[in-house]
Amino acid sequence: MLNFLTYLVNGISLGSIYAIIALGYTMVYGIAKMLNFAHGDVIMIGSYLIYTFMVTGGVNPLLSVLLAMVCCTVLGIVTEKVAYKPLRGASSSLAVLITAIGVSYLLQNLALLIFTANPKSFSPVITWEGISLFDGELRIQGVTIVTIITSLIVLVCLQLFINRTRQGQAMIAVSEDKGAAALMGINVNNTISLTFAIGSGLAAVAGALLCSAYPNLTPYTGAMPGIKAFVAAVLGGIGSIPGAMIGGLTLGVIESLSKRYISTQLADAIVFSILIIVLLVRPTGLLGKKIQEKV
Amino acid sequence: MMKMTKQTRRDLITYGIVIVFYIVMQLLDLAGILSFHVKGLLVPLCYYAIAAVALNLVVGILGDLSLGHAGFMCIGAFSSSLFSVTLKDSGFPAGLRFFLALLIGTFFAALFGFLIGIPVLRLNGDYLAIVTLAFGEIIKNILAAVYFGYDEEGLHIAFKSFPLQGEGKMLINGAMGIQGTPTDSTFTIAVVILLLALFIVQNIVRSRTGRAIMSIRDNRIAAEAVGIQITKYKMTAFTISAAIAGTAGVLFSHNTTTLTATSTYFGYNVSILILVYVVLGGIGNIRGSVIATAILYILPEMLRGLSNYRMLIYAIVLIIIMLINWAPAAITFREKYGISAYLARRKENRTPVSDMGSGKGGS
Numbered sequence: 036m037l038n039f040l041t042y043l044v045n046g047i048s049l050g051s052i053y054a055i056i057a058l059g060y061t062m063v064y065g066i067a068k069m070l071n072f073a074h075g076d077v078i079m080i081g082s083y084l085i086y087t088f089m090v091t092g093g094v095n096p097l098l099s100v101l102l103a104m105v106c107c108t109v110l111g112i113v114t115e116k117v118a119y120k121p122l123r124g125a126s127s128s129l130a131v132l133i134t135a136i137g138v139s140y141l142l143q144n145l146a147l148l149i150f151t152a153n154p155k156s157f158s159p160v161i162t163w164e165g166i167s168l169f170d171g172e173l174r175i176q177g178v179t180i181v182t183i184i185t186s187l188i189v190l191v192c193l194q195l196f197i198n199r200t201r202q203g204q205a206m207i208a209v210s211e212d213k214g215a216a217a218l219m220g221i222n223v224n225n226t227i228s229l230t231f232a233i234g235s236g237l238a239a240v241a242g243a244l245l246c247s248a249y250p251n252l253t254p255y256t257g258a259m260p261g262i263k264a265f266v267a268a269v270l271g272g273i274g275s276i277p278g279a280m281i282g283g284l285t286l287g288v289i290e291s292l293s294k295r296y297i298s299t300q301l302a303d304a305i306v307f308s309i310l311i312i313v314l315l316v317r318p319t320g321l322l323g324k325k326i327q328e329k330v
Numbered sequence: 331m332m333k334m335t336k337q338t339r340r341d342l343i344t345y346g347i348v349i350v351f352y353i354v355m356q357l358l359d360l361a362g363i364l365s366f367h368v369k370g371l372l373v374p375l376c377y378y379a380i381a382a383v384a385l386n387l388v389v390g391i392l393g394d395l396s397l398g399h400a401g402f403m404c405i406g407a408f409s410s411s412l413f414s415v416t417l418k419d420s421g422f423p424a425g426l427r428f429f430l431a432l433l434i435g436t437f438f439a440a441l442f443g444f445l446i447g448i449p450v451l452r453l454n455g456d457y458l459a460i461v462t463l464a465f466g467e468i469i470k471n472i473l474a475a476v477y478f479g480y481d482e483e484g485l486h487i488a489f490k491s492f493p494l495q496g497e498g499k500m501l502i503n504g505a506m507g508i509q510g511t512p513t514d515s516t517f518t519i520a521v522v523i524l525l526l527a528l529f530i531v532q533n534i535v536r537s538r539t540g541r542a543i544m545s546i547r548d549n550r551i552a553a554e555a556v557g558i559q560i561t562k563y564k565m566t567a568f569t570i571s572a573a574i575a576g577t578a579g580v581l582f583s584h585n586t587t588t589l590t591a592t593s594t595y596f597g598y599n600v601s602i603l604i605l606v607y608v609v610l611g612g613i614g615n616i617r618g619s620v621i622a623t624a625i626l627y628i629l630p631e632m633l634r635g636l637s638n639y640r641m642l643i644y645a646i647v648l649i650i651i652m653l654i655n656w657a658p659a660a661i662t663f664r665e666k667y668g669i670s671a672y673l674a675r676r677k678e679n680r681t682p683v684s685d686m687g688s689g690k691g692g693s
Contacts, residue, residue: 070456072602118649121657129395130656133609136602137652140645148638262463262598269460298489300475300505307464307471314461315449 037173042295043288048179048248050287051186055241056264057271057279058193059234065210065274066230068128072135073114074238075261076142079254081107081239082246083146086155104239111235112228114138119231120224139258146254157250178247185244189237190280197276206230210274263290266310272323281321285309341532344617345525351624352521368631369517373585375627376520377403377578380527382607382619384574387531389605390614391540392567393547394451395459398466400600402439402572404591406579408473410435411511411589412501418512428514432523432580439576440569442469447568451561463598473591478502507590508583515585523581524620527574531616534570543567610651 056078063071081103088099118138122131163177197203208216209226217223245260246252263286271282286306293305313321334342355372358364381403388396410431417427446465453461478487481498491504502508534540542563545553554560583589593599607626611618629647633640654660665671 064456070459118653121653121659124658125656127609127613127656129389129605129609129613130652132395133606134649134652136606137645137648140641140648144642144645148642258599266460266464269457273456298475301471301489304468304471304475307468310464311449311461311468314453314457318453318457 037169038295040173041175042291044175044179046288046291047284048182048287049291050267050284051182052241052244052248052283053260053264053267053287054186054280054283055189055237055244056260057268057283058189058276059237059241060265061268061271061273061276061279062206062230063234064268066206067119067123067131067227069119069131069135070265071234072132072261073138073142074234075257075259075264076139076146077107077110077235077238077257078242078245078261079146079252079257080110080142081242082157082252082256083150083155084239085243085246086157086252089158100239100243103243104236107239107242108232108236111231111238115228115231120227143254143258150254152253155252157246157252178244182244182248185240186280186283189240190276193233193276202226202229263306266307269320270310270313272320275320275322275324278320278322285321337536340617341528341536344528344532344620347617348521348525348528348620352517355517371627371631372517373515373520373581375624376517376524377581377585378604378607378627379620379623380520380524380578380581381575381604382611382623383524383527383531383616384571384578385601385604386608386611386614386616386619387534387567387571387574389608390612390616391531391535391547392543392564392571394564394568395456395605396462396568396571397459397598397601397605398446398462398464398469399571399575399604400596400598401462401466401469402443402575403579403582403600404466404469404473404596405442406435406439406576407583407589407596408502408508408579408591409438409576410580411508411583412478414512414514414584415501415508415510418510424512424514427512428519428584431514431584432577435580435583436573436577439579440573443569443572443576444565447565447572451564451568463601466596466598466601470591470593470596473502473596474505474507476502477504505590507588509589510587511583511589513584513587515581520581523577527577528616528620530570530574534567535616539563539566606648610648610655 056074059074059077060071063069063074084103084106085096085099088094088102089096092099094102118134119131122134125131163181165175165177165180167174197206205216205221205226206229208219208221209223213223216226241260241264242257246256264283267282267286268279269282270285271278271280286309289309290302290306294302297305317323355364359369381399384402385396385399388394388399413434414427414431446462450458450461450465475489476487477489477491477500478485479492479494479498479500479502480486481494482496486492486494494500535544542553542558543566545556545558546560546563550560582595607623608619610626611620611622630640630644633643636643
């Protein structure tokens with residue numbers, strides 16, 4: 036039973052990381068209608084930045100994360116302006132998808148060139164030992180607790196930002212109808228840039244948490260969590276912020292438990308099967324809105 | 331002389347390009363110019379081209395984004411390898427064995443394409459893309475974890491390693507995959523299959539079926555309203571595409587002795603790689619897929635001298651090509667100042683026919 040609880044808590048922690056990544060995905064998708072395949076690589080870049088600041092620069096861990104967030108935000112805005120914005124209004128939505136793949140290759144190979152393929156051992160950002168419950172039978176690591184709390188804070192802040200501020204309302208408006216939003220005096224380009232900025236900033240946070248939990252950093256670290264987080268976003272209903280959270284947590288818990296109780300190798304297959312089953316029952320995800328097709 | 335339609339001529343040019351490429355390569359080989367390294371690239375080039383043609387049928391002609399074609403390649407590769415490995419030492423004629431292997435790989439990929447198509451094709455747009463990606467990953471994951479072998483007690487299949495009783499053989503050894511597939515794939519066979527794939531896809535596009543499929547792409551609701559059975563045609567296109575991708579997988583597995591279901595060969599990144607070929611060649615342009623594959627497959631190899639920088643350059647080139655080709659601003663610029671606009675101004679008596687979607691590079 037305690038064993039089960041340990042894996043459940045680990046799953047929630049992993050799920051929280053997926054959720055933070057998925058929030059970035061879902062916001063960008065909701066507003067720009069693009070699958071940002073480079074999002075996972077922004078996480079990787081963020082992790083490398085934190086690593087560099089902490090290990091090479093000797094900067095305080097928390098400050099490193101903040102610096103990395105700033106850098107990733109800038110990175111997100113720059114890639115959006117250079118690579119994605121010119122393709123807005125292209126005749127096929129595949130164009131921007133392929134460009135995102137190009138950006139993903141670019142970031143991976145840049146990291147490969149600078150940091151080489153040798154895995155970097157990430158020294159933990161969180162040094163807190165954690166707590167033990169039931170006379171030490173159940174140990175919860177500090178990283179796990181911090182991860183879960185961070186994701187909750189992020190979720191609440193994001194919800195408040197979107198529902199309570201003018202910028203957040205502008206985001207909703209742009210994601211509903213770009214043209215109408217522009218007519219209402221919303222600066223669509225800036226709103227999209229802001230979304231990319233927030234998504235990329237969150238990616239740096241996710242990178243810090245991911246690498247604290249799994250301290251093995253390579254140029255390909257971000258790819259698989261990125262895809263899984265995207266699956267989480269779709270599972271929860273893409274475009275929906277609580278959906279990303281629920282999707283992420285579901286995915287994390289299922290992955291952790293199936294690794295423990297079914298098979299390590301088949302865990303990914305099980306995660307993806309869940310997505311397929313959910314989409315067959317609810318084609319727009321758990322919390323997604325059904326869009327009526329007009330003729 | 332027989333009168334050819336413009337379309338037939340276009341198709342014949344496509345076959346011509348492939349055949350000329352084949353002859354040139356053979357001549358270079360005879361002259362001893364081709365290095366061993368380059369020769370090793372010819373078969374992979376063909377199977378990526380075949381996969382790109384297959385994917386273009388779904389992405390370009392049917393208009394649905396599939397990110398799971400590597401999964402169908404994986405099924406084709408594993409089913410055919412299983413067959414070939416079993417028959418390898420039985421004195422079965424090698425030519426016939428490979429022919430049957432091709433059929434088996436194609437059949438199983440088609441079967442899975444059909445089965446996966448039933449749920450997947452109910453979805454639309456990006457949801458469909460992510461579900462095909464999920465299916466591709468599931469196939470890869472299961473094939474990387476499964477153990478399959480026979481011994482005196484019969485056939486065994488499990489997700490854990492198991493001991494064999496007496497005489498027997500482990501056919502699929504978990505993550506170690508299938509060992510000892512005969513290397514039957516040759517450049518000639520690969521080119522013949524590429525031509526066959528082109529023949530099939532191009533003729534589908536020109537047929538009544540093809541027009542029905544394209545009508546679904548252009549306007550699903552209108553197509554349904556005029557009585558086109560959406561599900562039937564979507565399934566047809568998806569299954570044929572999966573089958574052709576499976577054939578590419580057979581060529582892949584019979585080109586190496588060790589077949590493992592790793593991400594390098596069958597992960598979603600491979601599906602994406604093929605998608606890049608399709609999009610750069612021109613969505614819906616079958617000939618473009620082949621040419622783009624040839625250029626993009628060879629480009630990183632040509633840059634090998636730049637070692638670490640080559641993939642970086644590849645990525646930058648990819649982004650720039652996409653921006654030049656697809657950005658509305660670049661298209662307007664090209665229409666005003668490009669070569670074709672210049673030629674059109676010179677030939678003022680004729681209105682130029684714009685070649686939509688052929689994706690001709692930044693002229």
